[in-house]
Amino acid sequence: MDEQTEKSVSDIRTLARSIARSVQIMEVCGTHTVSIFRNGLRALLPDNVRLISGPGCPVCVTAQRHIDASIELSSLEDVIVATYGDMVRVPGRLGNLERQRGVGADVRVVNSARAAVRLARENPTKQVVFISVGFETTAPASAAVILEAEDLAIQNLTMLTAHKLVIPAMLALLADGEVPVDGFLCPGHVSVIIGSDAYRPIVEDHHIPCVVAGFEPRGILAGLAMLLRQIADADARVENAYETAVTPQGNEVAQRLMKKVFAVSNVPWRALGVIPQSGLDLAPAYRHFDALVRFAIELGEDLDHPQCRCGEVIQGKVNPNECHLFGTTCAPTTPIGPCMVSSEGTCSAWFKYNRPSQATRATGTEVKK
Amino acid sequence: MTRVGVRQQSETCIVRAHGGGGELMNKLISEHIISAFGNTTLNQLTDGAVLPAETSRVVITTDSYVVDPLQFPGGDIGRLAVCGTVNDLAVMGARPLGLSLGLIVEEGFELARLDQILSSVAKAAHEADVRIVTGDTKVIEHSGGSGIFINTSGVGSLDDRINIGLDRVEVGDAILVNGTIGDHGMAVMSVRSGLEFDTDIRSDAAPLNGLIHELIDAGVDIHFMRDATRGGLAAVLVDICEQSGLGVEVDESELPRDPIVRAAAEVLGFDLLTVANEGKVVAVVPQDQADMCLGLMTRHTRGRDGAIIGRIVACDLPLVELVTESGGRRVVQRPYGEELPRIC
Amino acid sequence: MCLAVPGKIVEESESGALVDFQGNRMDVSTVLTPEAGVGDWVLVHAGFAIAKIDEAAAKETWSYLDQMKNPDPADESDNAETSDG
Numbered sequence: 001m002d003e004q005t006e007k008s009v010s011d012i013r014t015l016a017r018s019i020a021r022s023v024q025i026m027e028v029c030g031t032h033t034v035s036i037f038r039n040g041l042r043a044l045l046p047d048n049v050r051l052i053s054g055p056g057c058p059v060c061v062t063a064q065r066h067i068d069a070s071i072e073l074s075s076l077e078d079v080i081v082a083t084y085g086d087m088v089r090v091p092g093r094l095g096n097l098e099r100q101r102g103v104g105a106d107v108r109v110v111n112s113a114r115a116a117v118r119l120a121r122e123n124p125t126k127q128v129v130f131i132s133v134g135f136e137t138t139a140p141a142s143a144a145v146i147l148e149a150e151d152l153a154i155q156n157l158t159m160l161t162a163h164k165l166v167i168p169a170m171l172a173l174l175a176d177g178e179v180p181v182d183g184f185l186c187p188g189h190v191s192v193i194i195g196s197d198a199y200r201p202i203v204e205d206h207h208i209p210c211v212v213a214g215f216e217p218r219g220i221l222a223g224l225a226m227l228l229r230q231i232a233d234a235d236a237r238v239e240n241a242y243e244t245a246v247t248p249q250g251n252e253v254a255q256r257l258m259k260k261v262f263a264v265s266n267v268p269w270r271a272l273g274v275i276p277q278s279g280l281d282l283a284p285a286y287r288h289f290d291a292l293v294r295f296a297i298e299l300g301e302d303l304d305h306p307q308c309r310c311g312e313v314i315q316g317k318v319n320p321n322e323c324h325l326f327g328t329t330c331a332p333t334t335p336i337g338p339c340m341v342s343s344e345g346t347c348s349a350w351f352k353y354n355r356p357s358q359a360t361r362a363t364g365t366e367v368k369k
Numbered sequence: 370m371t372r373v374g375v376r377q378q379s380e381t382c383i384v385r386a387h388g389g390g391g392e393l394m395n396k397l398i399s400e401h402i403i404s405a406f407g408n409t410t411l412n413q414l415t416d417g418a419v420l421p422a423e424t425s426r427v428v429i430t431t432d433s434y435v436v437d438p439l440q441f442p443g444g445d446i447g448r449l450a451v452c453g454t455v456n457d458l459a460v461m462g463a464r465p466l467g468l469s470l471g472l473i474v475e476e477g478f479e480l481a482r483l484d485q486i487l488s489s490v491a492k493a494a495h496e497a498d499v500r501i502v503t504g505d506t507k508v509i510e511h512s513g514g515s516g517i518f519i520n521t522s523g524v525g526s527l528d529d530r531i532n533i534g535l536d537r538v539e540v541g542d543a544i545l546v547n548g549t550i551g552d553h554g555m556a557v558m559s560v561r562s563g564l565e566f567d568t569d570i571r572s573d574a575a576p577l578n579g580l581i582h583e584l585i586d587a588g589v590d591i592h593f594m595r596d597a598t599r600g601g602l603a604a605v606l607v608d609i610c611e612q613s614g615l616g617v618e619v620d621e622s623e624l625p626r627d628p629i630v631r632a633a634a635e636v637l638g639f640d641l642l643t644v645a646n647e648g649k650v651v652a653v654v655p656q657d658q659a660d661m662c663l664g665l666m667t668r669h670t671r672g673r674d675g676a677i678i679g680r681i682v683a684c685d686l687p688l689v690e691l692v693t694e695s696g697g698r699r700v701v702q703r704p705y706g707e708e709l710p711r712i713c
Numbered sequence: 714m715c716l717a718v719p720g721k722i723v724e725e726s727e728s729g730a731l732v733d734f735q736g737n738r739m740d741v742s743t744v745l746t747p748e749a750g751v752g753d754w755v756l757v758h759a760g761f762a763i764a765k766i767d768e769a770a771a772k773e774t775w776s777y778l779d780q781m782k783n784p785d786p787a788d789e790s791d792n793a794e795t796s797d798g
Binding site for chain 1: 695698709711
């Protein structure tokens with residue numbers, strides 16, 4: 001353990017003792033969740049500091065209707081579907097994209113939206129559909145690709161966009177009021193784009209401390225220590241533990257691109273329903289890049305498993321092990337809900353990195369704890 | 370015009386007749402296969418190979434190779450086909466006596482590429498000091514696969530004194546690995562279509578029989594060994610736990626990892642514990658022999674970055690637990706299938 | 714929700730920049746960070762540079778990855794020699 005980590009851990013313990021009650025901190029971002037588990041950070045925290053995982057896994061919150069549409073697109077003749085590796089195993093009603101490949105669909109895993117442009121140019125007789133998900137970190141990339149395609153007059157590229165916005169989701173959680181959150185550990189890379197000032201409505205209107213943090217163990221622990229300090233002082237400010245990359249204003253070039261290509265709209269979140277002004281649709285001037293329009297596909301209904309509690313997990317209302325399906329019917333090899341299928345999903349992280357006593361369904365005594 | 374095209378193709382590419390048992394097949398065997406790695410046993414072209422039995426026990430193993438792409442930094446399918454099977458014998462404690470080589474080639478596959486693969490089979494076999502003693506070639510319809518599949522089986526002799534097995538694993542035993550993890554998987558990823566990147570990462574594909582027999586001959590009482598291939602180090606450690614009923618504790622800070630490989634894994638979102646290797650062995654040895662074993666390992670070319678990475682522990686549940694660099698703890702599981710690069 | 718790692722721009726390319734991540738070089742778009750040029754460090758997410766960052770910070774991020782016993786690049790030559798198929 002390096003010096004800074006040691007200091008943060010010791011600060012966290014001291015502050016937690018002085019707070020002397022149970023505090024709940026939500027790490028909004030799925031990458032934080034994974035880093036916390038992968039580095040075993042929960043083991044370093046005092047008992048009265050509880051971390052809850054928020055709605056910040058773009059794969060987990062992609063509505064089933066979008067997954068189903070992506071599968072329908074992949075079944076069309078002469079269509080190449082390109083998407084991030086995160087997406088190919090997410091189950092819809094009709095299976096997942098990986099299985100589609102098994103029955104002859106052309107599904108490509110790419111690590112950048114730019115690959116979609118390349119695919120479109122290399123395959124002029126085919127239609128390339130890019131399945132574009134992600135929060136504000138990823139959306140500018142999609143916007144840039146749309147502008148590039150427009151510029152190059154590429155005719156055979158479209159996108160199925162399911163981009164989401166973080167702040168509206170956080171505000172919706174608070175409005176719901178069922179989850180007592182004492183502080184938010186805010187996503188570092190989303191904040192690179194939106195800037196730390198974007199969290200001001202949360203501290204000003206809801207008086208909940210927000211600290212932006214990076215993803216290394218050091219950064220996360222430093223962020224948690226800053227949150228506990230604010231909680232101890234009954235303070236609520238936006239603080240930045242990731243100043244090396246995050247500014248108060250964010251990346252204004254990226255913001256402009258997003259604004260140009262996308263329009264903010266009411267979009268469905270998996271297991272959460274429609275949240276007002278929480279997502280991005282293509283702006284009218286760029287509708288011709290909308291795969292749903294080009295292929296005349298209607299979004300269907302979301303039919304989530306009735307016992308799946310991912311919605312509550314995403315909102316921090318329950319831990320994964322409080323779901324009846326967790327670890328038994330629903331496991332990484334046979335995922336039912338989105339939080340199990342995504343490698344950064346809360347359920348998947350619980351299942352993968354926790355001891356079975358914590359990871360499998362809680363018994364009565366454990367629930368009380 | 371058409372005739373010329375056809376003739377040219379049949380001369381530079383595999384056609385059905387290459388697997389048809391006739392003249393063309395004979396030509397393929399003598400001009401491409403025997404010339405690459407012929408030897409007194411293989412050259413007899415009998416239906417099977419006769420090998421001298423040196424011990425009362427022999428070990429047999431088989432593996433099929435379907436890597437895509439066929440060539441990657443640090444190796445190709447031919448090298449893998451030899452090293453993988455030699456290593457399966459070696460971790461059983463056996464000395465390889467001979468390998469079989471079964472080729473399944475799609476029609477239209479370029480002969481020049483086949484020659485390249487066969488030459489790398491020859492080179493790896495030479496490195497491993499093992500002979501290809503029998504073989505088979507089949508040609509299949511062009512099916513849009515990667516063009517060639519290879520199966521190798523290996524036979525090895527097992528000395529009576531060798532006793533390696535999970536039943537010998539004891540609480541307190543040390544766990545060693547002979548070098549950096551994840552090199553092979555990341556090297557292959559760097560040439561995967563759509564994900565390519567320019568890197569100095571090389572696959573670790575290598576025969577380990579030399580290293581392993583040096584340890585055995587020096588008197589290390591190896592309780593258990595397994596080569597960490599697909600599924601990475603994680604899969605082997607979980608196997609050890611589940612099959613021995615004991616716990617494994619691994620120190621993350623002791624894991625040998627190449628900084629370049631580690632960086633590539635960060636960029637693409639992989640956990641190196643679950644990334645494939647093709648030249649790594651996990652050895653479980655008695656605590657009091659751990660340092661001696663490490664000394665032998667690190668003096669060998671195939672074990673220079675070797676390390677003692679953890680230990681067998683008593684526990685209520687047979688789990689692999691990682692003590693992380695940040696001082697935390699977490700459980701390590703097998704990956705759930707092929708790991709994909711991610712952006713989240 | 715988003716992996717992003719720091720890399721150094723080593724040269725300009727047709728479509729952006731070639732960025733080095735501790736020995737791995739990838740083509741990255743700099744359309745979101747027009748202020749970044751050769752020699753600068755950028756934070757890269759999904760093939761796009763999303764922020765220019767200072768060198769010290771970038772190196773600190775990577776430093777925790779470089780704690781291996783023997784990061785001597787001379788090692789590679791030996792590896793290539795013995796394992797080049």
